[in-house]
Amino acid sequence: MTEFHVDPAGSDSWPGTAERPFASLHRARDAVRDLVGDLDGTATGDVVVQLRGGTHMLTEPFELTEADSGRDGHRIVYQAHGYGSAGQEEVVVSGGREITGWRVEDGMWLADVGDLDTRQLYVDGRRSERAAMDGLPGTVTMTETGYESDNAAPRAWHNPADVEFVYRGVYPWTEARFGVAAVTTGPDSGATIVTDGDVTTGTDSDATTVTDGEVTTGPDGGGATVITMAQPGFGWALDLYNYAWDGNTYHGPGLPTRVENDVTFLTEPGTFVLDRSRPGHHVLRYLPLPEEAPDRTRVVAPVLETLLRATGTSGVSFRGLVFADATWLRPGRPEGFPHYHGSGYYEGGPVDRVELVEGQAWVTVPRESARIPACVVIEDGVRVEVERCRFTRMGAAGLELTGGADVSVRGCDFDTLSAGAVSVTGTANPLVEDNWIHHTGLEFTGSPGIAVLGTKGCTLAHNQVEEVPHCGIVAGPAEGTRILRNLTVGTMGVLADGGGVYLSGPQGDSYENGAVIRGNVIKDTRTPYNFALYTDYGAAWVTVEENVVARADNTAVLQVSPPLENVVYRGNFWDADPVGAADVPAGVTYEDNTTLPDEEKLAAATAGIQRHAGLLHPRSR
Numbered sequence: 236m237t238e239f240h241v242d243p244a245g246s247d248s249w250p251g252t253a254e255r256p257f258a259s260l261h262r263a264r265d266a267v268r269d270l271v272g273d274l275d276g277t278a279t280g281d282v283v284v285q286l287r288g289g290t291h292m293l294t295e296p297f298e299l300t301e302a303d304s305g306r307d308g309h310r311i312v313y314q315a316h317g318y319g320s321a322g323q324e325e326v327v328v329s330g331g332r333e334i335t336g337w338r339v340e341d342g343m344w345l346a347d348v349g350d351l352d353t354r355q356l357y358v359d360g361r362r363s364e365r366a367a368m369d370g371l372p373g374t375v376t377m378t379e380t381g382y383e384s385d386n387a388a389p390r391a392w393h394n395p396a397d398v399e400f401v402y403r404g405v406y407p408w409t410e411a412r413f414g415v416a417a418v419t420t421g422p423d424s425g426a427t428i429v430t431d432g433d434v435t436t437g438t439d440s441d442a443t444t445v446t447d448g449e450v451t452t453g454p455d456g457g458g459a460t461v462i463t464m465a466q467p468g469f470g471w472a473l474d475l476y477n478y479a480w481d482g483n484t485y486h487g488p489g490l491p492t493r494v495e496n497d498v499t500f501l502t503e504p505g506t507f508v509l510d511r512s513r514p515g516h517h518v519l520r521y522l523p524l525p526e527e528a529p530d531r532t533r534v535v536a537p538v539l540e541t542l543l544r545a546t547g548t549s550g551v552s553f554r555g556l557v558f559a560d561a562t563w564l565r566p567g568r569p570e571g572f573p574h575y576h577g578s579g580y581y582e583g584g585p586v587d588r589v590e591l592v593e594g595q596a597w598v599t600v601p602r603e604s605a606r607i608p609a610c611v612v613i614e615d616g617v618r619v620e621v622e623r624c625r626f627t628r629m630g631a632a633g634l635e636l637t638g639g640a641d642v643s644v645r646g647c648d649f650d651t652l653s654a655g656a657v658s659v660t661g662t663a664n665p666l667v668e669d670n671w672i673h674h675t676g677l678e679f680t681g682s683p684g685i686a687v688l689g690t691k692g693c694t695l696a697h698n699q700v701e702e703v704p705h706c707g708i709v710a711g712p713a714e715g716t717r718i719l720r721n722l723t724v725g726t727m728g729v730l731a732d733g734g735g736v737y738l739s740g741p742q743g744d745s746y747e748n749g750a751v752i753r754g755n756v757i758k759d760t761r762t763p764y765n766f767a768l769y770t771d772y773g774a775a776w777v778t779v780e781e782n783v784v785a786r787a788d789n790t791a792v793l794q795v796s797p798p799l800e801n802v803v804y805r806g807n808f809w810d811a812d813p814v815g816a817a818d819v820p821a822g823v824t825y826e827d828n829t830t831l832p833d834e835e836k837l838a839a840a841t842a843g844i845q846r847h848a849g850l851l852h853p854r855s856r
Contacts, residue, residue, distance in 0.1 A: 236280040236281050236282070236283060237270060237280065237281075237282045237283070238253075238282075238283050238284075238285055239251040239252075239256075239257065239263050239266050239267065239282070239283075239284045239285070240252060240253050240256035240257065240284075240285045240287065240316075241256055241257045241258070241259065241260060241262075241263045241284060241285070241286050241287065241291070242256040242257075242258065242286075242287040242289070243258065243287075243289045243290060243291055243292070244258070244289070245257050245258040245287075246258050247259055247262040251263060251266055253285075256287065259291070260284075260286075260291060260293070260297050260313070260328070261295075261297065263284045263313075264284075264297070264299065264303060267282050267284065267303065267311055268302050268303055270282060271302075271303075271304075271305075271306055271311070272302070280309055281305070281309050281310045281311070281312055282305075282309070282310075282311050282312070283312045283314065284311075284312065284313045284314070285314065285315075285316045286313065286314065286315055286316060286324075286326040286328075286556065287316050287324060287326070288315070288316065288324030288325050288326055289324075289326070289327070290327045290329050291326065291327065291328050291329065292329050292331070292332075293328065293329065293330050293539060293542060294539075295539070296330075296539060296541040296542060296543065296544055297328070297542065297543045297544075298543075298544050298545075298546075299543075299544070299545040299546070299548050299551065300545075300546055300547055300548065301546075301547040301548060301549075303545075303548055303551065304547075304548045304549040304550050304551060305549065305550025305551060305618075306550075308550070309550065310550045310551065310552050310618075310620075311548075311550060311551045311552070312551075312552040312553075312554060313551075313552070313553050313554070313556065314552070314553070314554035314555050314556070315554065315555035315556055318554045318555040318623075319554075319555070319623075323555055325557065326555065326556050326557060327557040327559050328542060328543070328556055328557065328558050328559070329535070329542075329559050329560040330537055330538055330539030330540075330541075330542045330559075330560050330561040330562075330610070331357070331535040331536060331537045331538060331539075331559070331560030331561075331628075332351065332535065332536050332537075332538050333533065333534065333535050334346050334348065334519060334534040334535070334536055337529040337534075339529065342522070342523075343501065343520055343521070343522055344520070344521045344522075344523055344529055345518055345519070345520055345521075346518070346519045346521075347516065347517075347518060348509075348517050348518065348519045348536070349515065349516070349517065350514075350515050350517060351509070351517055351519070351536060351538065352509070352511070352517070352564055352567070353509065353536045353537055353538065353562045353564075353630075354562055354563070354564065354566070354567060354630050354653075354678070355536070355537050355562055355628070355630045355653065355678075356507045356519070356521070356534065356535075356536055357534070357535045357536075357537070357560065357628050358505070358521070358523075358524075358527065358532060358533075358534050359527075359532055359533055359534075360533075360628070361505075362628065362651050362677065363505055363506060363507050363521070364503075364505070364506050364507075365495045365496045365506065365507060365508065365509075366495070366496065366497070366498075366500040366501040366502070366503065366506040366507065366508045366522070367401075367493050367494060367495040367496070367500050367506075368493070368494050368500050369492070369493060369494075370490065370491060370492055370493065370494065371384055371386070371389070371462075371490060371491060371494060372384070372386040372388050373385045373386025373388070373460075374386075375490055377487055377488075377489065377490065379473065380463055380464065380469070381415075381416075381461070381462045381463045381464040381469065382461075382462040382464075382490070383421065383459045383460065383461055383462070384459065384460040384462070385459065385460070386460060387460055388460075388499075389418045389460050389462055390418055390420065390460055391499055392415075392418055392497045392499060393497055393498040393499065393510065393512065394497070394510060394511065394512035395415045395416070395417055395418040395462075395497075396414070396415065396416065396417070396465075396511070396512075397496050397497060397508075397509070397510065397511055397512070398414070398415040398494060398495065398496055398497050399412055399413070399414050399415070399494075399495045399496055399566075399567065400412065400413050400414075400415065400464070400491035400493075400494055400495075401491055401492055401493035401494070401495060402472075402488045402489065402491055402492060403492040403493070403680070403729070403730075404492070404730065404731075405476045405488050405489060406476070406478065406575075406576075406598060406732075407730060407731035407732045407764055408576050408577075408681060408705065408730050408731060408732045408733060409476075409574050409575060409576065409681060409730070410574055410679070410680045410681055410729070410730060411472060411476075411488055411571070411572055411573055411574045412566045412571055412572040412574070413464055413465065413468045413469050413472060413488070413571035413572070413573075414464070414465040414468065414567060414568075414569065414571055415462060415463070415464060415465065416463045416464060416465045416466070416569075417462075417463045418460065418461070418462050418463070419460075419461045419463070420458050420459070420460065420461065421458040421459030421460070421461050422458065422459075465569040465571065466569060467569065467570060467583065468568075468569055468570045468571025468572075468573065469488075469571070471570070471571070471573045471581055471582075471583055472487060472488040472571070472573055473486070473487045473488075474586055474599075475573050475575070475581050475586055475599060475601060476488050476489075476599070477588075477598075477599045478596075478597060478598040478599065479595070479596055479597050480596050481596075482595070496508055496509065498510060498520060501520060501522050502522070503522065504522050504523060504524045504525065505522070505523070505524045506521075506522055507519065507520060507521040507522070508520045519536070521534065535560055535628075537560040537561050537562040537628065537629070537630055538560075538562065539560075539561050539562070539610075540561060540562055540563055540564065540608070540610065540630075540631070541561070541608075541610060541611075541612065542558050542561050542610050542611055543558065543610075543611045543612070544611075544612045544614070545612070545613045545614065545616055545619065546614045546615060547614070547615045547616070548613075548616050548617075548619060549616065549617035549618050549619070550617070550618050550619075551616070551618075551619050551620075552619070552620040552621075552622065553620070553621050553622070553624055554620070554622045554623060554624070555622070555623050555624065556624045556625075557624065557625045557627065558610065558611050558624065558625070558626050558627075558629075558633075559625075559626075559627050559628045559629070560628050560629075561610035561628075561629045561630060561631070562629075562630035562631075563607070563608065563610075563630040563631035563653065563654075566679075570582070572679070574679065574681055575600065575601055575604055576604075576681060577681055577682065577683055577686060577705070577706070577709060578606045578607040578632065578654060578655055578658065578679075578681070578682050578683070578686060579601075579604035579605065579606055580604060580605055580606075580607065581601040581604060581605075582603075582604075582605045584601065584602060584603055585601075585602040585603075586599045586600065586601055586602065587599065587600055587601075587602055588600075591796070606658070607631055607632055607654045607655070607679055607682065608631050608632065608635065609631060609632035609633060609634055609635030609654075609658065610626075610629045610630070610631050610632070610633065611626065611633065611634045611635070612634075612635045612637070613634070613635070613636050613637070613639070613642060614637045614638060614639070615637070615638040615639045616636070616638075616639040616642050617639050617640050617641060617642075618640075618641050618642075619639070619641075619642045619643075620642075620643050620645070621634065621642075621643070621644045621645070621647060622643075622645050622646055622647070623645070623646040623647060624647045624648075625647065625648045625649075625650075626647065626648070626649045626650075626652065626656065627648075627649075627650050627651045627652070628651050629651075629652045629653060629654075630653045630678070631652075631653055631654050631679075632652065632654040632655045632656065632657075632658060632682065633649045633652050633654075633655070633656045633657060633675070634647075634649070634656065634657050634658075635657075635658045635659075635660075636657075636658070636659045636660070636662050636665055637659075637660050637661060637662070638660075638661050638662060639662050639663070640662065640663035640664055640665075641663070641664050641665075642659075642662055642665045642666075643665070643666040643667075643668070644657060644665075644666070644667045644668070644670060645666070645668045645669055645670070646668075646669045646670065646851075646852060647670045647671075648670070648671045648672075648854060649670065649671070649672045649673075649675060649684075650671075650672075650673050650674050650675070651674055651675075651677065652674075652675040652676070652677065653676070653677050653678035653679055654675070654676060654678070654679045654682040655675055655676060655682035655683050655684060655685070655686060656670070656672040656675050656684050656685060656700075657670065657672070657684075657685045657686070658685075658686045658687070658688075659685075659686070659687045659688070659690055659693060660687070660688050660689055660690070661688070661689045661690065662690050662691075662693070663690070663691045663692060664691070664692040664693070665687075665690060665692075665693050665694070666693075666694050666696075667685060667687075667693075667694070667695045667696075667698060668694070668695075668696045668697055668698065668851070669696075669697045669698065669850055669851040669852060670685075670698045670699075671698075671699050671850060671854055672684040672685065672698065672699065672700045672701070672703070672707075673699075673700070673701045673702050673703070674702050674703075675703050676703050676704040676705060676729075677704075680704035680705060680729040680730055681704075681705050681730055682703075682704070682705065683703070683705060683706040683707065683708065683709040683733075683737070684698075684700040684703045684706070684707045684708060684723075684726075685698060685700065685707070685708045685709070686708075686709045686710075686711075687709070687710045687711070687713060687716060688710075688711040688712070688713065689711070689712065689713055690713045690714070690716065691713070691714045691715055692714070692715045692717075693710075693713060693715070693716045693717070694716075694717045694719065695708060695710075695716070695717065695718045695719070695721060696717070696718075696719040696720055696721065697719070697720050697721065697848075697849060697850060697851045698721045698722075698849075698850075699721070699722045699723075699724075699849045699850045700721065700722070700723045700724075700726065700735075701722075701723065701724040701725045701726075702724075702725045702728060703725070703726050703728060704727075704728045704729035704730060705726070705727060705728075705729065705730045705733050706726060706727070706733040706734060706735070706736075706737045706769075707721075707723035707726040707734075707735040707736060707737075707757075708721060708723065708735070708736045708737070709733075709737045709738075710737070710738045710739075710742075710750065711738075711739055711740055712739070712740030712741050712742070713740075713742060713743075713750070714742065714743045714748055714749075715742075715743060715748045715749070715750070716738075716742060716750040716751075717750070717751050717753075718736060718738075718750070718751070718752045718753070718755060719751070719753050719754055719755070720753070720754040720755060720847055720848045720849070721736070721755045721756075721848060721849070722755070722756045722757075722758075722848045722849030722850075723735035723736065723755070723756075723757050723758070723760075724758045724759050725758075725759045725761065726757075726759070726760050726761070726767075727760045727761050727762045727765045728761050728762065729762065730762065731762045731763060731764040731765060732764055732765065733765055733766075733769065734757070734760055734765055734766045734767045734768060734769035734787075735755075735757035735758075735760050735767045735768065735784075735787075736752060736755055736757060736767075736768050736769065736782075737769045737771065738750060738752065738769070738770050738771070738774055738777060739770070739771045739772040739773065739774055740772060740773055740774060740775075741773065741774070741775040741776065742774065742775060742776045742777050743775075743776045744776065745776060746776055746778060746801070746803075748776075749775075749776030749777055749778065749801070750774075750776065750777045750778070751777075751778045751780075752768070752777065752778070752779045752780070752782060753778070753779075753780050753781050753782065754781050754782065754844055754847060754848060755768075755782045755783070755848060756782070756783045756841075756844065756845050756848040756849070757782065757783070757784045757785075757787070758784075758785050758786055759785075759786045759787075760786070760787035760788065762788070763788050764788060765787060765788045765789065766787070766788075766789045766790070766791055766792045766813075766814070767784045767787035767788075767789070767790050767791065768782055768784050768790065768791045768807075769791065769792065770791070770792075770795070770799055770802055771792075771795050772795060772796075772797060773795075773797035773798070773799075773800070774795075774799050774800075774802055775799070775800040775801050775802065775822075776800075776801045776802075777799075777801070777802045777803070778802075778803045778805070779791075779802070779803065779804045779805070779807065780803070780804075780805045780806045780807065781805075781806045781807065781844060782807045782808070782844075783807070783808045783809070783837070783841045783844050783845060783848075784807070784808070784809040784810070785809070785810050785834070785837060786810070787811075789811070789813070789814050790809040790810065790811050790812070790813050791804070791807075791809070791813035791814070792813055792814040792815060793813055793814065793815030793816060793819055793820055793823045793825065794814065794815035794818075794820050798820055798821075798822050799820065799822045799823050800822040801822060802822060802823050802824070803823075803824040803826075804823065804824065804825045804826070804828055805824070805825075805826050805827055805828070806827050806828065806829075807828045807829070808828070808829045808830075808831065808837060808840060808841045808844070809828070809829075809830055809831075809837075810830070810831060810832050810833075810834065810837055811830060811832065812830050813825075816828075
């Protein structure tokens with residue numbers, strides 16, 4: 236075995252020994268690449284890069300390619316010093332920037348941050364929310380270009396182009412985001428004039444006045460407030476969100492449920508605003524909690540969108556590392572975030588109409604969707620291992636596996652993520668096991684904890700998913716998926732129409748290569764209109780057996796559209812019958828399932844299943 240050492244206090248001009256370590260991961264990667272290349276395929280052991288404790292700040296993504304692979308069955312290992320021992324050091328690989336040089340004005344902290352652009356902020360490790368208010372004040376009407384309101388408050392926004400509207404529940408499973416372009420005064424009023432902090436309108440209307448943050452208008456109302464939304468995002472929203480329900484037809488995203496990121500919203504301690512009104516001279520504003528002080532509080536703004544990207548690598552391991560402090564800027568651009576379902580969002584193009592109830596209920600859906608990216612990406616990897624790592628403080632998803640084969644993610648923790656934890660697409664024989672996923676989807680609430688699509692022989696086992704805003708585990712069309720002995724608690728916390736475990740589409744062409752959902756425990760699926768264990772939308776060749784479901788709006792559903800085909804529900808335990816159990820459809824076998832409404836009886840009857848579900852190695856917060 237050959238070792239290199241990396242320490243933030245080292246130097247890239249040193250040889251990378253324990254006594255004289257490198258300073259950067261990039262220098263260590265180049266040293267490994269040179270070594271493996273010199274060995275020309277005759278390596279005699281693994282090459283281990285030992286990272287010493289501390290924060291390893293990245294100024295650009297850490298990129299690995301095929302040239303950084305292990306040779307002849309040996310591995311290239313990047314690990315925390317002392318990995319697996321009581322002396323394991325805490326190693327943080329960070330894409331953030333520490334904010335310093337604060338000045339205090341009227342209790343608010345201000346820092347000049349140049350051209351910094353970010354959507355998140357972390358204060359002593361705590362995620363700070365962007366300052367916001369609930370909805371728009373006054374009587375508001377949606378137009379083809381934005382909104383009109385009889386309330387003058389938006390005219391006082393410091394920089395309307397910084398403001399973002401959030402639309403929770405456009406569809407029950409959807410939460411979108413779109414930016415504002417401008418706020419103006421309607422044709423019945425003169426121009427808006429700002430003088431020494433007071434806002435007035437021109438000669439055609441009574442005065443509009445800002446006093447201590449309160450906005451009022453004279454008796455004539457000052458004309459309509461016109462909010463023009465950024466394009467093409469808002470136009471895409473008008474194309475995408477159209478539906479009929481209960482005899483009514485709806486067009487567009489409707490009114491925002493939340494409005495974020497303006498100085499006038501900065502009233503709640505612990506929140507922040509990024510003021511970009513002067514290009515290249517941005518100002519970060521933070522309203523501190525009572526116990527915080529600039530000289531003893533560490534504030535980090537994530538800067539990089541990608542921390543690690545490994546493409547075409549084989550025989551590489553990452554062990555005991557903390558990946559932290561990354562952002563995703565795409566939702567703040569004029570395209571916005573036209574969310575549709577799960578991690579998918581619309582980027583223009585054809586929209587199809589799907590009939591839910593013929594002639595009565597329908598929705599429009601995108602023919603193609605993009606996916607929220609991850610801050611750590613393994614693409615076309617073979618025999619890549621991610622073990623006992625932590626993914627935290629990220630503005631997108633945590634970890635994405637795409638293509639490749641025999642990739643494993645074991646014993647990792649995922650928390651404080653704006654989107655989902657793990658996504659696996661098109662990988663053969665991936666293993667996602669013993670991972671703890673909690674408090675994810677904090678910004679993009681449709682994001683599932685774990686999502687797999689187009690895989691072959693994927694195993695999801697002994698994972699624990701809790702406190703997430705939508706589905707816990709999602710499996711789309713695939714072959715041979717095994718969802719075994721997982722525990723989900725507190726899923727569907729925000730949006731509706733999903734479950735603790737959700738599966739859709741064909742899963743193979745026989746029971747032998749189909750999906751198996753066995754031994755899972757699904758508790759507290761929270762929002763109304765959910766199915767805790769949910770086989771949906773043409774699921775086929777699925778065996779659902781020996782699972783436990785409790786405290787859900789609905790335990791499961793057997794009648795969906797398109798209908799289930801070759802789906803077996805056998806030996807499951809729940810506290811209420813699934814929807815459709817009294818009239819089982821032709822494509823479903825429903826046998827030997829037990830309904831026990833009494834919580835104590837259900838717990839006693841399923842003690843063995845519950846004991847073996849969830850983490851193999853429990854962790855504490």
